[in-house]
Amino acid sequence: MREANANGxxxxxxxxxxxxxxxxxxxxxxxxxxELAQALAKKGFEDDVAERALNRLVHVGLIDDASFAEQWVHSRHTYSGKGRQALALELRRKGIQQHHAEAALSQITGDDERSRAAELVRKKLRTLSVPSDPGERDKAIRKLVGMLARRGYGQALAFGVVKSELELAGGETDGLFEE
Structure with missing residues (x-):
């Protein structure tokens, strides 16, 4: 908030x-x-005024980056299907300190992440046909792996989940993902 002074x-x-x-x-x-500091700067508040206001809100418990990070991770993983990599990036963009981010991300286990990725693949398989033609099948698989990658799941996890979900769905996986 800017106010005119005597000099204009x-x-x-x-x-x-x-x-x-x-x-x-x-x-x-x-x-x-x-985020709040950036919003105050955008509104024209001087740094020292913004800092005092933010410190006061921290003191009374209305701003808590550790709690915010935990809530953000839970919500975005549960409802948006975001993986740990994407969530770490989001927290960094929101200015969350590394130790708060790591603590919040630790609430997602490898099993949680794999389970959520599998749910996403199953949901997508309902609307995506996986043809038996190897070339077309590979395109469908790339779509599924790409969908998981965009949500922050690692490549190895994405390939593994897609392969196991295709097998469960009765899809052909011979020759895929040979190790």
Missing amino acids: GTTGGSEAQAKDACLRLLTDRARSRS
């Missing part, structure tokens, strides 16, 4: 205004401290 220039808003701006943003969804 602008100055940032008050700490109370910065706090109110943060509270309005927090009513939409939880946010990281970094």
Whole structure:
């Protein structure tokens, strides 16, 4: 919030205004401290005013990056099907410190990730036919692996899940993914 000063220039808003701006943003969804700092900077608040407002909100427990990271990881993994790699990138973009990100990501086990990837592949297989023609079959498999890769699943996991889900669905997997 910029206010005109006597010289016609602008100055940032008050700490109370910065706090109110943060509270309005927090009513939409939880946010990281970094996201709120960026929003305040965009609104024209001076750094020291924004820092004091953010510190106050941290002190009263309205900003908690560790809790935010845990909630974000749970939500995005459960509802959007994101893998650990994608979630790590999202947390980094949101300004979450490495130790908070690692703690939040540790709540997703390898089994959880594999299970969620399998659910995504099964869902996609309902609408995707896997032809018996090897060339066309390979295209369908690349689609499935690509879908998992875009959601942040590692290549080895993606190939393994696609192969096992195709086998369960009765698809031909001979000659695929030879090790």
